[in-house]
Amino acid sequence: MQLADHFNEFLRTTVNLGQVKLDLLDTRVEAIYRALKADEEIGSLVLGKIPQGSWAHRTIIDPVGGTEFDADVMLLMAENPDWSQSPKTYIEEVYAALHRHSIYKDMPHSRKCRCVRLVYSNSMHVDIVPYVMLVDGREVIVNRDEDTWENTNSQGFSTWMRTQDQIAQGNLRKVIRLMKFLRDHKGSFTGTRSVILTTLLGNQVHAYKKFSDPGYYRDVPTALLHIVADLDTYLQANEIKPSVADPSGSGLTFDHRWEQNTYSYFRDRIHKHAAEIHDAYHAEDKDTSLRLWQNLFGPEFKAPVSATSGSKFPAAATTVTAVARPGRAG
Amino acid sequence: MSGGKNRPAPTDWQREALAELREAAAEQPDVLRLVGVPARGQNGVLRVTLRLHTGPLATADGGLVLQEHEEFVLTLPASPLSATTVEVEHWRFAGYPHVLQGRRLCIFLDPAREWDPLRGGIRAYLNRLWSWLSDAAAGQFNASKAMYHAVGGVLHQTPGTPTLVVRVPGPDQRIQTGYLIARTEHRLDLAYSPPPEGRAVRVPVITIAGALPLGGGSTFAELLTYVDNPPFDRQRRSSPQAVAQSPAILTTLAASAARNPDGSPQYLILAVPHPAGGPPNLLGARLPAPTADALRRMAHEQGSALNIDASQIRPDLLIEWCPVSDERPAVTTRRDDGSLIGGFLGKHVHVWGCGGLGSWIAEFVVRGGASQVTVCDPGTVTGGLLVRQNYVEADVGASKAQALARRLRAVDDTVAVHVHDGVLPDATALAGAEVIIDATVSIAMGHILDRLAASGGRHPVLAQVATDTRTGTLGLLSVSAPTTAQGPSSIDTAAGKIVLADPALELYHRLWQDTPDGDELVPTRGCSVPTFHGASADLAAVAGTLTSLLGMHLITPGSGTHLIALPHAAGSPHHHFLAHDPTPTTP
Numbered sequence: 001m002q003l004a005d006h007f008n009e010f011l012r013t014t015v016n017l018g019q020v021k022l023d024l025l026d027t028r029v030e031a032i033y034r035a036l037k038a039d040e041e042i043g044s045l046v047l048g049k050i051p052q053g054s055w056a057h058r059t060i061i062d063p064v065g066g067t068e069f070d071a072d073v074m075l076l077m078a079e080n081p082d083w084s085q086s087p088k089t090y091i092e093e094v095y096a097a098l099h100r101h102s103i104y105k106d107m108p109h110s111r112k113c114r115c116v117r118l119v120y121s122n123s124m125h126v127d128i129v130p131y132v133m134l135v136d137g138r139e140v141i142v143n144r145d146e147d148t149w150e151n152t153n154s155q156g157f158s159t160w161m162r163t164q165d166q167i168a169q170g171n172l173r174k175v176i177r178l179m180k181f182l183r184d185h186k187g188s189f190t191g192t193r194s195v196i197l198t199t200l201l202g203n204q205v206h207a208y209k210k211f212s213d214p215g216y217y218r219d220v221p222t223a224l225l226h227i228v229a230d231l232d233t234y235l236q237a238n239e240i241k242p243s244v245a246d247p248s249g250s251g252l253t254f255d256h257r258w259e260q261n262t263y264s265y266f267r268d269r270i271h272k273h274a275a276e277i278h279d280a281y282h283a284e285d286k287d288t289s290l291r292l293w294q295n296l297f298g299p300e301f302k303a304p305v306s307a308t309s310g311s312k313f314p315a316a317a318t319t320v321t322a323v324a325r326p327g328r329a330g
Numbered sequence: 331m332s333g334g335k336n337r338p339a340p341t342d343w344q345r346e347a348l349a350e351l352r353e354a355a356a357e358q359p360d361v362l363r364l365v366g367v368p369a370r371g372q373n374g375v376l377r378v379t380l381r382l383h384t385g386p387l388a389t390a391d392g393g394l395v396l397q398e399h400e401e402f403v404l405t406l407p408a409s410p411l412s413a414t415t416v417e418v419e420h421w422r423f424a425g426y427p428h429v430l431q432g433r434r435l436c437i438f439l440d441p442a443r444e445w446d447p448l449r450g451g452i453r454a455y456l457n458r459l460w461s462w463l464s465d466a467a468a469g470q471f472n473a474s475k476a477m478y479h480a481v482g483g484v485l486h487q488t489p490g491t492p493t494l495v496v497r498v499p500g501p502d503q504r505i506q507t508g509y510l511i512a513r514t515e516h517r518l519d520l521a522y523s524p525p526p527e528g529r530a531v532r533v534p535v536i537t538i539a540g541a542l543p544l545g546g547g548s549t550f551a552e553l554l555t556y557v558d559n560p561p562f563d564r565q566r567r568s569s570p571q572a573v574a575q576s577p578a579i580l581t582t583l584a585a586s587a588a589r590n591p592d593g594s595p596q597y598l599i600l601a602v603p604h605p606a607g608g609p610p611n612l613l614g615a616r617l618p619a620p621t622a623d624a625l626r627r628m629a630h631e632q633g634s635a636l637n638i639d640a641s642q643i644r645p646d647l648l649i650e651w652c653p654v655s656d657e658r659p660a661v662t663t664r665r666d667d668g669s670l671i672g673g674f675l676g677k678h679v680h681v682w683g684c685g686g687l688g689s690w691i692a693e694f695v696v697r698g699g700a701s702q703v704t705v706c707d708p709g710t711v712t713g714g715l716l717v718r719q720n721y722v723e724a725d726v727g728a729s730k731a732q733a734l735a736r737r738l739r740a741v742d743d744t745v746a747v748h749v750h751d752g753v754l755p756d757a758t759a760l761a762g763a764e765v766i767i768d769a770t771v772s773i774a775m776g777h778i779l780d781r782l783a784a785s786g787g788r789h790p791v792l793a794q795v796a797t798d799t800r801t802g803t804l805g806l807l808s809v810s811a812p813t814t815a816q817g818p819s820s821i822d823t824a825a826g827k828i829v830l831a832d833p834a835l836e837l838y839h840r841l842w843q844d845t846p847d848g849d850e851l852v853p854t855r856g857c858s859v860p861t862f863h864g865a866s867a868d869l870a871a872v873a874g875t876l877t878s879l880l881g882m883h884l885i886t887p888g889s890g891t892h893l894i895a896l897p898h899a900a901g902s903p904h905h906h907f908l909a910h911d912p913t914p915t916t917p
Contacts, residue, residue, distance in 0.1 A: 208886055313354050
C-alpha cells in the first residue's frame with residue numbers, strides 16, 4: 001500500500017526542518033545582510049543576497065541529533081577593480097566586516113574555501129558566499145584556496161529544480177528530503193553529498209514518463225517508487241562512477257570528491273532501497289506494507305494522529321471526531 | 331405578558347451541546363468554565379459564554395497576545411445544520427489573521443467539510459477553538475492566506491446587487507475614475523477608460539490608507555468611520571490620528587454621481603491595502619438611488635466648492651455591497667492550474683469537425699484558456715444532435731461552426747474565435763495554428779495532416795481523435811509532435827498494427843477493424859449515413875480525457891497514440907500509450 005497519509009505525516013513531523021527554524025534562518029540571514037550592507041568598508045559593494053543550497057531549494061531536512069543545520073547565501077557584490085588580482089580578497093573583506101561588527105565579532109566566524117562561515121550557538125551556521133558578476137559577463141564565486149574565480153550560475157540550479165519539481169507535481173523535493181533522511185538518519189549511503197544526490201534524483205524526472213502513466217508522480221510514495229527505481233536503473237547501467245554535471249549549465253561537475261568506492265556503495269544501497277520501496281508500495285496488506293515502510297524509514301513512519309487522541313477536550317469513548325478537512329470537493 | 335414566554339425552548343441539539351459543555355467543564359474546571367446563564371438570541375440561537383485558561387499557551391513574536399484567562403461567546407444555532415460560531419466581546423484581537431470583523435474567530439475555513447455536529451459534537455468544536463488559539467498565540471497563521479483579511483475576513487455581498495468584474499490591474503493613483511459597463515443585468519465590468527459606445531456609469535476607484543479589519547460596515551456612515559478611525563483604533567491609538575479620508579471620498583463620490591443619470595445608484599470601488607502586502611483587496615459598494623440623488627444635489631448646488639462634512643451623513647443610510655469577481659492576474663490563480671489542460675493556455679487551436687467529440691473539445695479548449703480557436707465544419711445543426719453535442723435548441727438550422735463559435739464566445743469573451751463553414755480553414759488561417767485537432771474521422775483529412783507533417787521543418791502539434799462506433803466509451807488520440815515528420819494518421823496506422831497484435835489490447839481492436847453489423851445505427855429513417863451509438867455524458871467524458879492527454883503533449887513534445895476507455899466500458903486497460911518511434915528516413 002502507498003500509505004500516502006503516513007508519508008505526509010512523516011515528512012511533517014520527522015523529516016522536514018520545522019517552520020520555526022526556517023523562520024529563524026530567514027531572520028538571521030536578513031540581519032547578516034543588513035549588517036554587511038551597513039558596513040563602512042564594503043557596504044557600498046553589497047548589492048543583494050540570493051539564498052542557495054538545500055535551504056533555498058526546500059530540500060533541507062531536520063539534522064540528526066545536535067548536528068548543525070545551515071543556510072547558504074550568495075552575497076552579490078559589485079566588482080572592485082582593486083581586488084582583481086586576488087579574488088580571495090572578497091572573502092577576506094567579508095570576514096573582516098563581520099569582525100568589525102558589534103555583534104558578529106563575538107560569534108565564531110571563519111573563512112572557508114568558498115565562503116565565510118558564521119556559527120550560532122544553537123546548532124546552526126550561515127555560509128556567506130561572495131558572488132560577483134564580472135564586467136565580462138561571467139558569474140563567479142571565489143575559490144580562496146586557489147585564489148581564483150569559479151564560474152557559477154546562481155539562478156540556473158534553482159530554475160532546474162523548480163522545473164523538475166513541477167514535472168514531478170511538487171513531489172521531487174519531498175523525495176529528495178526522504179532520501180536525505182535515509183542517508184543522514186538511517187546511515188545509508190554515507191559519503192554522497194547532497195548536491196550529487198539532489199542532481200541524480202532530479203535527473204530521473206522526465207515529463208515523457210507521464211505519457212504512459214499520467215499519475216507517474218501523482219503523490220509522494222508513487223514519486224518515490226518511480227524516481228528511485230529509475231535512479232536504480234541508471235546506476236545499475238553504470239558500474240563505473242559517472243560524472244555528475246551541474247544541471248544549471250555552469251559547465252562544472254559535482255563529482256570531484258566522489259570516489260569510486262563511495263559510488264559503488266551508493267549504487268548498492270540504492271539498489272537495495274529500490275527493492276524495499278517496491279515491496280512496501282506493492283504489499284496489498286496494510287500491516288505488511290506498514291512494516292516494510294517502517295523497516296526502511298523507522299518507527300516514526302506511522303499513521304497521522306487523529307484529532308481525538310491528545311486533544312484538549314477528549315471526546316467520550318463512543319464518539320469519533322471528524323477529520324480536519326477531508327480531501328474531497330464538489 | 332412577558333416576552334420570554336414566546337421564546338421557543340432550546341432545541342434538542344442545543345440541549346445536547348450545552349450538556350456536553352457542562353460535562354467538559356466539570357471534567358477540567360481549571361481549563362474551562364461556563365460563565366453566567368446561556369442567553370437566547372435572534373433566530374433561536376443560544377449564546378453561551380466560556381472562560382478558558384489560555385495562560386499556558388506558548389506564545390511567539392507576532393502571535394496573538396492572550397491574557398491568562400479569555401472569555402468567548404459561543405453561538406449555538408437551533409439546528410446542527412449550521413456551524414457553531416465563536417466571538418469575543420472586545421477589540422483586542424481585531425486585525426489579526428482569521429479574526430472576522432474584529433471579533434469573530436474563523437474556526438472553520440470550509441464549514442461544509444469541517445463541521446460535523448454528530449461526530450465529536452461540541453467537544454470537537456472546543457478542540458478546534460483550542461487549536462486555533464494555540465496556533466494564533468504561536469504566530470502560526472499566514473496572513474496572506476487568511477481570506478478577505480484586508481476587509482475584516484468576510485465576503486461583502488448584499489443580495490440582489492450585480493457582480494463587478496475586474497480584470498485589469500488597479501490604479502496607481504489614490505483616486506481614479508473608472509467606468510462600469512453593463513454586460514448583463516447581473517454583471518458590470520470595470521474599465522479605466524470610457525467605452526467608445528458610451529452607456530457606462532462613472533465610478534470612483536479609491537485606494538484607502540489602511541486595511542479595514544472590521545469590514546466595510548452596513549451603513550454609509552459606518553464605512554466612513556471605519557475608513558477614518560475604526561473603533562478599536564480609538565482604544566489603541568496613542569499617536570496623532572492620520573488624516574481623515576472621508577472628505578475626499580465624499581467629494582469624489584458626489585462629483586461622480588453628478589455625471590451619472592438622476593435616479594441611478596452610485597457605485598464606489600475601494601482598493602484596500604492587504605496587511606500582508608501585495609495587491610489591494612477590492613470592495614465594490616453601491617449607494618441606493620435616493621442617496622446618490624442627494625449627493626448629486628449637493629454637487630450641483632456647491633459646484634467646484636464641493637465639500638461635504640462626513641459628520642452630516644445620516645447614520646441610517648444603507649450601503650450595498652456588490653460581489654467582486656476579482657480576475658486580476660496578480661491575485662487570481664486559475665482553478666485548473668497544474669492540470670494537463672494547462673497546455674492549451676494562450677494557444678491558437680484549430681478544431682476541425684464540430685460533432686460528438688469536436689464540439690466538446692472546442693469548449694474544453696476554450697475553458698482551458700486558449701487565446702484563439704478556429705473551428706470548421708460544413709454541417710448544420712439538426713435536432714437529433716442535441717442528444718450528444720453541445721448545441722442548444724436555438725442552434726437548430728444554423729451552421730455548426732457558427733453555432734459552436736457563439737457558444738465559445740459565450741464561454742469566454744476574451745478568446746478570439748474564427749469560423750470556417752467549409753471542411754478546412756484556408757491557408758492563411760493555417761499559418762497561425764499551434765495545435766490542430768482533427769475530429770472529423772475523415773480519411774482524407776488524415777492525409778492532409780500527414781502531408782503537413784512531412785512538409786519539412788516544425789509544424790503545429792497535430793492530433794486526431796475518435797471514439798468507437800458501438801458504445802462511444804472508448805477514445806483514440808494520435809499526436810504528431812512539431813518535429814515528427816509523420817502525421818497523426820500515419821502514427822495511428824502504426825499504432826493499429828501493434829494493437830491488433832496485442833491480445834491484452836483486444837478492447838481496442840475494433841478501432842482498426844471493419845464495423846460489425848449492429849455497431850452503428852441509422853438515427854432517422856431515410857437517413858443515408860449511419861452513425862455511432864453514444865450519449866452526451868460518455869462523449870463529453872471521452873472528449874475531456876482526450877483533451878487533457880493532448881494538453882500533456884503541448885507541455886512536453888512527444889508523438890504517439892493514446893487509447894482510453896471510460897470506467898464503464900466493457901474492458902480494460904483504461905489507458906494505454908503507444909510511443910511513436912519512427913524509423914529514420916533513408917535517402
